[in-house]
Amino acid sequence: MTIWVLGALLAFGFLVLGLAKVLAVPAVRERSAHLGFSVRAYRGIGLLELLGAAGVLLGLAVPAIGLLAAAGLLVLLAGALSAHARHRDPLNTAAPALVFGAVDAAYLGLTVALLH
Numbered sequence: 001m002t003i004w005v006l007g008a009l010l011a012f013g014f015l016v017l018g019l020a021k022v023l024a025v026p027a028v029r030e031r032s033a034h035l036g037f038s039v040r041a042y043r044g045i046g047l048l049e050l051l052g053a054a055g056v057l058l059g060l061a062v063p064a065i066g067l068l069a070a071a072g073l074l075v076l077l078a079g080a081l082s083a084h085a086r087h088r089d090p091l092n093t094a095a096p097a098l099v100f101g102a103v104d105a106a107y108l109g110l111t112v113a114l115l116h
Helices: 002-022 026-035 039-059 063-086 091-115
Strands: none
Touching: 002 026, 002 039, 002 063, 002 091, 026 039, 039 063, 063 091
């Protein structure tokens, strides 16, 4: 049951984040400019987040797909943390990436355990 909760949290979170980037809502436009990304690049990241969310949901039925999707999302989160660190953003700005990274890591760990 825990993997379902973690999967749902990841999928919902990245659905929201990905849609905001793809739709280029004003706050996202500001964030992309601050981090040195074009709106087009941020939309691409948002599309990857949406695909990752879909993969995590599919992974609830086919764990190998969820494992790959969550690994991809973890790479995106590492990139986000790197971008925040490069711009010396305060911790509260990077907190969502840290929290989703922890959830993602827990989901990955449980998924690996299911596959073995």
